[in-house]
Amino acid sequence: MCSKLIADSLSQKKLFNTKDLAAYFLVAGAGVVVQYIAGSFAADYWGLDFESSVSFGYAVSFFVGFALTKYFAFDVRNTQQTRREMVKFVMVATLSGFITVGVSSVAKDVIGSFVRPTIFEIPLSIIPPKMRQIDINRTLALLVGVGFSFINNFVLHKTFTFRSTGFYDRLKTYLK
Numbered sequence: 608m609c610s611k612l613i614a615d616s617l618s619q620k621k622l623f624n625t626k627d628l629a630a631y632f633l634v635a636g637a638g639v640v641v642q643y644i645a646g647s648f649a650a651d652y653w654g655l656d657f658e659s660s661v662s663f664g665y666a667v668s669f670f671v672g673f674a675l676t677k678y679f680a681f682d683v684r685n686t687q688q689t690r691r692e693m694v695k696f697v698m699v700a701t702l703s704g705f706i707t708v709g710v711s712s713v714a715k716d717v718i719g720s721f722v723r724p725t726i727f728e729i730p731l732s733i734i735p736p737k738m739r740q741i742d743i744n745r746t747l748a749l750l751v752g753v754g755f756s757f758i759n760n761f762v763l764h765k766t767f768t769f770r771s772t773g774f775y776d777r778l779k780t781y782l783k
Contacts, residue, residue, distance in 0.1 A: 631761050634675040639753050642668035646749070651737040657745060661711050661752065665704045672700065676764060695768040702763075703756045711752030718744045 646664025649655045655663060673696050677689070725743040 630679055634679055635757055637675055638668040638672040641671045657715055658708055658712050661708050661749060665707055669700050692768055699763040699768050703760050706759055707752040707756040710755045711748045714751035715745060715748035718748055
């Protein structure tokens with residue numbers, strides 16, 4: 608079903624139009640900033656390992672992501688189908704969360720085997736001391752994971768989440 612939606616969108620040359628892609632890139636960028644800050648906080652102050660901190664950051668950015676994606680990336684703010692879109696968004700975001708954490712974890716190991724650990728210090732005293740240190744290897748690994756997740760999210764949100772597919776109605780009927 609999902610492959611049919613993607614094929615239909617590709618045949619109409621609507622999937623990768625510049626406007627949607629640019630808007631989604633900006634929205635996703637905001638989500639990545641939230642994810643990075645929340646994940647770094649969790650690692651620095653709660654001592655979470657890399658995978659757990661990436662997962663925590665992803666969970667926090669989920670809420671920001673839904674609102675920004677709905678209202679700005681695909682301009683579907685007046686659809687009156689927010690519950691339906693939220694259910695589909697959770698499904699896509701869950702898959703993307705696994706992609707982000709899994710690919711980031713593999714990337715961290717690969718980067719770590721080729722590049723020695725490098726810490727960059729931000730010289731701003733308004734930032735708490737623990738948050739001033741940026742582990743370049745972990746940051747690069749997260750960006751690799753987010754890059755893979757970005758592709759998945761864009762395609763599925765455009766062709767599934769914010770498009771009426773009949774899936775939500777069938778799911779509701781099945782669950783009753």
